[in-house]
Amino acid sequence: MKKEFKFRHRVKAYLYPNMLTASPNDFSARTISERSMSIADICESAVARGGAHTTAAAMEANAILFFKEMAYRLADGFSINTGYFLASTNIKGVFESPTETFNKEKHNVSFQFRQGEIMRSMIPDIEVDLLGVAETGPFIGQVFDVKTATTNDTLSPGHILKLAGSKIKITGNLSDIGIFFIALADGIKTAVSIKEVATNNPSELIFIIPALNAGDYEVEVVTQYSGGGAPLKSSRSSILNKVLTVM
Structure with missing residues (x-):
């Protein structure tokens, strides 16, 4: 047996x-x-x-x-x-x-x-x-740093970052809406200026990385995007499950 x-x-x-x-x-x-x-x-x-x-x-x-x-x-x-x-x-x-x-x-x-x-x-x-399909909401699949041509790895402040996912379009007027870099050392969030966002689609965000000190970061998207129609009443967020590094 x-x-x-x-x-x-x-x-x-x-x-x-x-x-x-x-x-x-x-x-x-x-x-x-x-x-x-x-x-x-x-x-x-x-x-x-x-x-x-x-x-x-x-x-x-x-x-x-x-x-x-x-x-x-x-x-x-x-x-x-x-x-x-x-x-x-x-x-x-x-x-x-x-x-x-x-x-x-x-x-x-x-x-x-x-x-x-x-x-x-x-x-x-x-x-x-x-555990099944995750709750419907924004999801960051990967990020691509154009300067270094790396995926889910490096951040180059002042240069272009391409973020791919689903339901990540920045929509809504609540105060917490936006794209943020979270410093792992102290938890401080640095927001991406909406003026620096060149592409704002449900499956792709392209923007200029803000000034960041050297260190490790997480990237977060907070949005009220609903997938169509009126925005959600409350915001939803997604954080990429990879650590990104500014040299």
């Missing part, structure tokens, strides 16, 4: 319209994050589950030392392979001749991470619970 396989892990997801295919009947799954965990949270979880053989504080201190040294080596051009993930430096931007030198105004250095063999080996143990 074949032994029944039992999953050790579980993730939940909703279905959203797929922006990358032509069929309106295609969907893509978007996972629901239970919550964001810090290094301290992970260490406390490891000790609580058992088998850590140390204190949460000691584990956190060692983890911070590890990541500091890893970041230092990455910044010197080393590649990292922890088994759990691979990391390396990456240069973005166009060099217009073989003799052109690196220019911070045109080119960016970033770090890229990929899953390692240990993480890949855990995938068969994950069960996915699809």
